[in-house]
Amino acid sequence: MPPPLPRIGVVIVTMGTRPRELAALLASVVRQDVPATRVVLVGNATPLTDIPDDAWGLPLTKLPLTENLGCPGGRNVGLTLLRDSDACDVVVELDDDGLLIADDVFRTVQQRYARDPALGVIGFRVADEHGHTERRWVPRLRAGDPLRGGPVTAFLGGGHALSMPMLREIGLWPAEFFFGHEESDLAWRALDAGWSIHYAPDLVLQHPRTSPARHAVYHRNTARNRVWLARRRLPSLLIPAHLALWTLLMTARLRSPSALKAWWGGFFEGLRTPCGPRGPMAWRTVWRMTRLGRPPVV
Incomplete structure (x- = not known):
């Protein structure tokens, strides 16, 4: 008898400044043909009062924070809850202004982790509303073809999946980084522990084309x-x-x-x-x- 498929959990961090985009993202999570066992919404210095507890029928847990812990610190709050409650085997983390445009993303993630127990991270392809993927969004030096997937050494923080067994072994995000290069720190620890990182261009997170220098x-x-x-x-x-x-x-x-x-x-x-x-x-x-x-x- 084959082992059970891994359970999918979701973590989204928001500062409450993108309510329309966040609502669309949560709706796209609801549409997945494999439901998440738990969705954790972390409010970085925002009370999350505008999000109903039963939003879209999701198994939603809201964690409003009184201070802004930065992107990695906020994610750690959600990951800690999922880890300590044993709520999932794989965590999908999504930017609050992203959008899952396909309904089978969680199913595909689930199947790939089931096939490869050494798979630590799946990096999604980030593309704008026109389907264009910028070079800086491709996690390799030779970034000319964003549709070429395979094993890589890095991943984008905007949309990805993380193995919970991996996180239990190597630890969570470096919260002290606050913003910038936290993905590299986690990726290097994962590779050093023997886990693999896979860039999956067929798993798309739609994301507006913005400059990181806006911060x-x-x-x-x-x-x-x-x-x-x-x-x-x-x-x-x-x-x-x-x-x-x-x-x-x-x-x-x-x-x-x-x-x-x-x-x-x-x-x-x-x-x-x-x-x-x-x-x-x-x-x-x-x-x-x-x-x-x-x-x-x-």
Whole structure:
């Protein structure tokens, strides 16, 4: 007799600023032909009073927070509830302005995890309302063909699935990052523990085309978190090479003096402040990532 299919849970973090988009997203979760066992809606500094407890008949749990914990911190609140209540085997996390345009996403996720017990992360393809996927949304260096799936070393935070057994082993999101590079920290820990990451372009999250630089803290946080990421996860010999390469890249890319000032401020903050527990990846993981097309120096 085949083992039971994994149960699907959902975590969505919102700040309450996109009520129309959130309502559409929840409706698209309801339409899935495999129902979620539990949907957790986390309100980052928002009371969630405009969302009824029985919204659309979902098994909905609302967790309003009095402060904004950032994206990874908010997700951790939802993941902790699902983990401690043993409510699911796989967690699908979705941006509150995303939309599942197909009704079989959860079923496809369920089947792929059932086939591969070593599967840790499935990254969805993010596309705008016209079906266009930007290069920065493709989790590989050679991003010319967004429809080419397969094993990768990274995934997008906007739409993805996470194995609960994996999370129990490697831990949750790095909440102290607040915003920026938290996906890389989790992905590198997953790969180092032997889990796989799969980019699935047939699983689509529709998402508006926006710039991450719209966030006021973007340049400072990404620089700080880049340094923290290297200090936490890279072998000592690779830290200088990683930071030197990214310093050159960002200095060439950023033309705005204010953006450069914010970036350098974050860089030095990352050097002088505690980065959290250090757990460098093994050299076998460095080699594995290199064979997958993205060594951790890049």
